[in-house]
Amino acid sequence: MAGRDAPTVIFIGQPNCGKSTLFNSIAGLKAETSNFPGTTVKHTHSRVSIEGRLLDIIDLPGTYSLCPSDPAEKTALSHLFSEKPDLIINVVDASVLGRSLEFTLELIELGWPMVVALNMMDLAEKRGIKIDAGKLGLLLGVPVVPIIASRGRGVKELLDEGFKVLELDEKPGPGRRTWSRDVESRVEELVGLFPPEFPIVANRRFMAVKMIEANRLFCDAMLGELEPGLKAEVDRVRRGIESGRSAPAYEIISAERHHQALKIAEESSRMERGRKVPWDRKVDDVIMHPFYGYFILAAVFMAFFFLIFKIGNPLETFLLKPFTSINHDLGRHFGSNILFHIADGIVLGIGGGIAIVLPYFVPLLIFMAFLEDFGYLARAGFLLDTFMHRIGLHGKSVGPFILGFGCNVPAIVSTRILESKRDRIITSLLIPFIPCSARTTVILALVAFYLGPWMALGFYILNILLVAILGRVIASFTKAPSPGLILEIPTLKRPSLNNILKKTYFQLRSFLAFAWPLLIAGSVFLSLLQSFHIDRTINAVLSPLVAGALGLPRELGVTLVFGFLRKELSLIMMLQALGIGHQGLLTVISKEQLLVFTVFVSFFIPCLSTFAVLWKELGRKIAFLSAALSISVAILLSWIIRVFY
Amino acid sequence: MPAVINMSPKGMSLIEAPINKPLRIVDIAGGESVRRRLLAIGFHKGDVVELDSLAILKGPILVRSSPSDMRIALGRGIARKITVEVLDGRP
Numbered sequence: 001m002a003g004r005d006a007p008t009v010i011f012i013g014q015p016n017c018g019k020s021t022l023f024n025s026i027a028g029l030k031a032e033t034s035n036f037p038g039t040t041v042k043h044t045h046s047r048v049s050i051e052g053r054l055l056d057i058i059d060l061p062g063t064y065s066l067c068p069s070d071p072a073e074k075t076a077l078s079h080l081f082s083e084k085p086d087l088i089i090n091v092v093d094a095s096v097l098g099r100s101l102e103f104t105l106e107l108i109e110l111g112w113p114m115v116v117a118l119n120m121m122d123l124a125e126k127r128g129i130k131i132d133a134g135k136l137g138l139l140l141g142v143p144v145v146p147i148i149a150s151r152g153r154g155v156k157e158l159l160d161e162g163f164k165v166l167e168l169d170e171k172p173g174p175g176r177r178t179w180s181r182d183v184e185s186r187v188e189e190l191v192g193l194f195p196p197e198f199p200i201v202a203n204r205r206f207m208a209v210k211m212i213e214a215n216r217l218f219c220d221a222m223l224g225e226l227e228p229g230l231k232a233e234v235d236r237v238r239r240g241i242e243s244g245r246s247a248p249a250y251e252i253i254s255a256e257r258h259h260q261a262l263k264i265a266e267e268s269s270r271m272e273r274g275r276k277v278p279w280d281r282k283v284d285d286v287i288m289h290p291f292y293g294y295f296i297l298a299a300v301f302m303a304f305f306f307l308i309f310k311i312g313n314p315l316e317t318f319l320l321k322p323f324t325s326i327n328h329d330l331g332r333h334f335g336s337n338i339l340f341h342i343a344d345g346i347v348l349g350i351g352g353g354i355a356i357v358l359p360y361f362v363p364l365l366i367f368m369a370f371l372e373d374f375g376y377l378a379r380a381g382f383l384l385d386t387f388m389h390r391i392g393l394h395g396k397s398v399g400p401f402i403l404g405f406g407c408n409v410p411a412i413v414s415t416r417i418l419e420s421k422r423d424r425i426i427t428s429l430l431i432p433f434i435p436c437s438a439r440t441t442v443i444l445a446l447v448a449f450y451l452g453p454w455m456a457l458g459f460y461i462l463n464i465l466l467v468a469i470l471g472r473v474i475a476s477f478t479k480a481p482s483p484g485l486i487l488e489i490p491t492l493k494r495p496s497l498n499n500i501l502k503k504t505y506f507q508l509r510s511f512l513a514f515a516w517p518l519l520i521a522g523s524v525f526l527s528l529l530q531s532f533h534i535d536r537t538i539n540a541v542l543s544p545l546v547a548g549a550l551g552l553p554r555e556l557g558v559t560l561v562f563g564f565l566r567k568e569l570s571l572i573m574m575l576q577a578l579g580i581g582h583q584g585l586l587t588v589i590s591k592e593q594l595l596v597f598t599v600f601v602s603f604f605i606p607c608l609s610t611f612a613v614l615w616k617e618l619g620r621k622i623a624f625l626s627a628a629l630s631i632s633v634a635i636l637l638s639w640i641i642r643v644f645y
Numbered sequence: 646m647p648a649v650i651n652m653s654p655k656g657m658s659l660i661e662a663p664i665n666k667p668l669r670i671v672d673i674a675g676g677e678s679v680r681r682r683l684l685a686i687g688f689h690k691g692d693v694v695e696l697d698s699l700a701i702l703k704g705p706i707l708v709r710s711s712p713s714d715m716r717i718a719l720g721r722g723i724a725r726k727i728t729v730e731v732l733d734g735r736p
Contacts, residue, residue, distance in 0.1 A: 064687075065685040069682050069685065096714060096715040099715060127714065129714075247690075248677070251680065251684060254685075255690070288707065289698075290699060290704070291701060293700075381718065382707065385718065484679070486686060486718075486723060489707065489716040
């Protein structure tokens with residue numbers, strides 16, 4: 001349809017309601033999903049064609065209400081208003097209907113075209129909740145479509161209903177639902193006081209309600225400048241509501257929605273009593289047990305480490321063999337001209353990817369995806385909250401930290417779920433010290449491979465200890481204490497193989513598309529530098545640091561330059577720089593040097609992408625602070641190892 | 646057996662409350678941002694909740710909210726500011 005833009009459809013809902021899963025089943029593989037509140041912290045935009053009709057669909061971060069309290073929720077709100085959607089699809093978790101409807105009622109107040117997607121019907125049914133979607137729709141005054149997004153059920157019906165609403169000529173008016181008389185009459189009073197030319201968002205009642213309940217968000221100060229008279233009236237009306245019930249206005253209005261939501265939930269659903277305890281409750285009792293829970297957490301961590309090592313190690317040995325022999329053949333064929341260097345670089349780059357990265361990287365991704373899908377992250381957050389307090393944070397930071405084991409970049413973005421700026425900064429400064437999958441791979445492929453798995457595990461544990469100590473140090477420089485943990489614990493879900501494989505593929509694709517070409521190009525580049533002897537100049541410049549301070553062979557200097565691009569480049573290219581095969585490594589450098597090098601490279605600077613995302617999310621100051629912190633820690637630790645090893 | 650064990654006249658903080666007993670939220674104190682957060686997540690004055698468990702070492706507590714059957718982990722600092730009363734058996 002030329003000339004006519006596609007209608008915009010916004011997906012909005014509370015955290016962990018399965019919004020991204022639904023979005024993905026419509027848009028294909030675009031948004032990441034997990035069983036942890038707040039995975040979608042940025043909005044995802046997608047243009048899709050459904051039965052020949054174009055739609056612009058937007059997935060917003062989960063938000064509990066339209067009065068946001070963390071940066072991710074603010075993103076949701078600002079997009080909701082800037083996109084001016086033609087249709088809102090409000091995704092609702094049917095298993096916590098009463099709570100979720102509070103937000104639905106708030107959205108209905110906007111008076112915009114809307115369809116409710118009643119998701120996780122299977123979960124609700126397992127919990128013994130039977131919901132009459134038709135009746136719920138009548139009570140709410142908007143169409144309600146039951147769906148099971150994880151299995152793609154009801155998605156077609158949902159879209160059909162959406163199209164029907166889009167085709168309506170007449171937009172539905174503002175929600176007709178009214179509150180208790182004492183509140184409602186004051187709201188109406190304020191509506192009547194708006195000057196005729198006053199800019200209105202959504203509708204007059206919505207504006208009035210938001211001015212009363214979310215004064216600080218809806219530009220109180222600006223209103224005071226532009227319309228001092230109206231500002232005084234808003235304050236007067238708010239005080240009127242508050243004095244009647246002696247509670248803050250935001251609490252009174254929230255309570256109004258709460259009671260209506262519970263009433264609607266009660267009238268449209270039926271609880272079957274006397275059902276046996278579902279499996280997830282029994283499992284939860286064990287994994288969140290105040291005592292055994294910690295043993296299980298430790299066991300999960302050990303399993304994480306050893307499983308990946310046990311799978312990766314034999315694969316690495318097996319896969320390295322052909323590349324070593326190819327290298328010999330190349331030498332015989334080309335001698336040592338420039339073609340040899342290019343070919344050698346390509347082979348080393350491909351080999352590094354296949355034999356060193358993939359054997360560890362893929363199992364790690366699968367394992368992470370499993371834990372996320374199962375819902376273990378929130379449980380780990382609960383269990384670790386008390387320890388996080390010791391380092392000046394709380395359990396909600398556990399989510400970003402655990403994501404950091406996958407990749408630091410999304411982990412830093414996900415700190416947007418933290419309400420306080422202070423917590424965001426501390427967490428973001430600590431994340432670059434978390435061994436991401438790339439570094440774990442290198443730790444396993446080099447340290448575990450050459451020095452044994454226990455050495456690698458020790459390295460890993462010390463790494464986590466380091467994060468704790470640093471957290472403590474950074475927290476001691478900031479004064480405001482963290483407000484404390486408020487974290488919803490989502491229901492455990494049977495991990496679906498489909499979901500895990502999708503997520504693994506999603507991550508792997510970005511490695512194959514970005515990191516691997518970089519690794520190959522880096523290897524070729526290093527080869528060329530070597531063939532023209534330029535590497536000697538770089539090594540000479542870095543020699544005081546590499547040979548002097550760290551006591552390493554000066555040939556390794558050039559690999560540090562690549563380490564800024566990606567950490568694993570330095571370590572994999574170490575072999576190339578030293579000009580030896582995999583078997584010969586320990587003949588050229590000692591175990592101590594290998595350890596110093598691993599430690600230094602792991603910490604000396606956040607990788608380029610991490611640095612960029614720190615800059616973008618928290619500003620230049622924090623990015624450089626992080627880099628300075630990394631360099632100091634790397635030098636200090638390397639020195640400690642040299643002294644004590 | 647006494648006919649009615651009446652609810653305690655004074656409320657108690659959520660961390661002192663008995664485990665697995667229906668409790669009614671009497672008051673939520675604390676700063677505005679924390680209170681707003683609790684309201685948004687579905688924790689209101691008057692709601693019936695149950696204390697599921699307390700983590701060791703002054704860790705967080707796990708609360709189940711009866712109206713919506715969901716679970717929330719709360720840090721001790723926040724839990725201390727929530728006053729509840731024990732209900733007498735009837736929901």
